[in-house]
Amino acid sequence: MSAVDVLVIGGGNAALCAAIAASREGARVLVLEASNAFWRGGNTRHTRNMRCAHDQATEILTGPYFEDEFFEDLLRVTNGQTDETLARHMIHESKEMLTWIAEQGVRWQPSLGGTLSLGRTNAFFLGGGRAMLNALYATAERLGVEIRYEAEVTDIEIDDGMFLSATIGSTAERIEARSLVAAAGGFESNIEWLKRYWGDAADNFIIRGTSNNKGTILKLLLDNGVQEVGDPTQCHAVAIDARAPKYDGGIITRLDCVVFGIVVNKNAQRFYDEGEDIWPKRYAIWGRLVAAQPDQIAYIVFDASSLTLFMPSLYPPIQAPTIGELAQKLGLDPAALQGTVSAFNEAVRPGTFDYKILDDCRTDGLTPPKSHWARRIETGPFYAYPVRPGITFTYLGTRVNKDARMVMADARPAANMFAAGEIMAGNVLGEGYAAGIGMTIGAVFGRIAGREAARNARN
Template sequence: MNDAPETCDVLVIGGGNAALCAAITAAEAGASVLILEAAPKAYRGGNSRHTRNFRCMHHGPLGPLIEDYTEEEYLADLMKVTGGRTDDRLARLAIRTSEECLPWMEAHGVRFQPSLSGTLSLARTNAFFLGGGKSLVNAYYRTAQRLGVRVLYEANVTHLTLEDRQVTRVAYSHDGQDKAVAPRSVVVAAGGFQADTDWLARAWGPAAKNFLIRGTPYNRGVVLADLLEQGVDQVGDPTQCHAVAIDGRAPKFDGGIVTRLDCVPFSIVVNKNAERFYDEGEDVWPKRYAIWGRLVAEEPDQVGYVIIDAKSLELFMPSVFPPIAAQSIEELAQKMGLPPAKLRTTVDDFNAACGDTSAFHPTELDGVATTGLTPPKTNWARPITEPPFYGYSLRTGVTFTYLGLKINERAQCSIGGTPMQNLWAAGETMAGSILGQGYLAGFGMTIGTVFGRIAGKEAASHAN
């Protein structure tokens, strides 16, 4: 709908998973809801368009999920990747509530498929969306439309007026005009600031100019910056983010999931000097893939190179781009712009450090490790000897940033520790409340779904 109301019960800023969960929940509670989405309709949905799955606690089989996944195991997985940098109360709230979210998602149009095999190993922990994130987003928009939620696309929020700890007016531009709405309640679900590469560079330094942005180019942090400048409580470190190593040939923005590389466990990874710099076999991929974006960011020119051989080519989900292939390590080095003699030495040293590979198991920690090599490879260490040899370039791909709005268990924002009267946050905008560092596959969707629903419920209750 293209009408622009001057008031509404609940205004939702953003158009992705968290925003839609908030809007649907508020509308079902009887509130009039308006969504302001910065993207054009064809690109609606924020980073949710590129997601594939939802990490879910469950007691016994649930939907496509097998066996069980307990609260304590889920929390232990989260603590491992965050190094304990999380709010325990909010983390447990997200984990516990995730179990009831999956049936709610199905009831609101989301369909699931069996989880994928191979390096993902997620059949017990993560439910995969049939048709991917775009299908999820479209299903939610259809549900929202049936509930009477109004949506304005290409609506760029520019300022929220705060008076006495409440939002009294929201200014935005739409159809080339400056407009405003006076909502009773506001839910901010507008993502992080990762698409503003100048802001990334202020946080990370000039190296950030070499980063690629995996998701939407519309998450520029305008609303986040506006609220932080007005004293709304913040959480998180601007240098922490969900960053993975992606195919170096990916576009600057919006490459999405298809540019991710899952081959690291079966490879050696070298920098531009053909030197290894980290243990490629540290853990199963869903628990460790998100560290590689930061690792590559710390190497010269923020680039890395994956080297595998023919026996590993079918063990992982490939990038949308084909690998570089060669019949020898030296030829591969030349094609990839690496020093051939040095890469030959690195591969030979690695191969010499490999031992018995009979216990190799591609989807489990197998203990097939190197001996006497620094850094070691502690699992899946097989010699790279079988031509053709293959390579991918790696660059840091930022999904979303963790600097955000601090919330409580009601998803309520605050100023000076005192809750605001009518401002809530959900999704990537507040994910830093739980993710101090690192990432766990599918957990961003958990955060968005859980706190989107909470924010929508609280916002509607206040408005009514």
């Protein structure tokens, strides 16, 4: 008999929700976190909110967000690339999360300054994701969950869909358990793995979160017959400041100014409609757009009239008195950038600028167009932010059913293996992203996985 009922691999939101839920079911739970205590929690430490359905306004949410609306939002951002049964199940379960998460010691607050557009749909953690983690860890420890840090799992023994043991790389210790919850994230920090799909372009990707999500557990599971789900090139990626550190730059290098200017590539050419839709609905496409440009770099160019219209970012914009000098500072061809800006300015139609709505400021006869918020870039000084693809997390994962139980390649349910969080996000997110949904996937399926793993261990 093994000493552990439920082994949880990972230490973020999904892992801790699973550990807590399993413990509350009476299971003896062990959590293996690859990092040390400071860096614990992987990408969760960089998060700040969770998208939950609710039928009426609450103290922290300004109005109802019904299940159907949530599902429609999901369909829109994923272009229908979602497992409807699982997605609807998750959305239904998300309603309970508002109270369940709070019961685990996490505090909510209304939406943050600068993100008021999420005030109705997303519940924010007081103090952010690390505060949430601190609360979850404290609760897990109080419940008697054993947590081991610097315990990276490097091997898993699986026999025909049945988890037998995991091995901690640093000590070669082999740990048996009656059931497994894999909540160890995606593979976005494994640049070599990304290169299999992206080629050398992946060298220019910046990873917004943890450097520990190398996909080791994901790969071990897939190699042992767990069914794969999701397109390996799909991920949550945004355009972030190119000066950001390679890992763990988090939220503060994001830039919310695309809609106020134009975005050009290294040839000083525009490549997409910057004003297609309001920013919260479009921010998540820009990572892939920049990834498709030469050298995976682009520059957001705007003028003095826009400087204070968006939330400040970590690094100051590059600044110059003329477009030509700005181009020189950016290393772009001055004549080419001047030409692009002039062509844009000539195409701008008169309109009434209002960045809160889809206004009538647009270009005419320009390819690609700028459909809204198009204003001439003419008032110096001129500014630019260099941007690169910032990968938040990947979608390739393990297929699961409604009980968060892994499904094997031959469609049989796994005997005692469950998955939650980014490692199975591809079940719900085929492509695209909607703010806060990663945490919903983690918490909802984490709780289910923990509960089911505990029940499985009892039988």
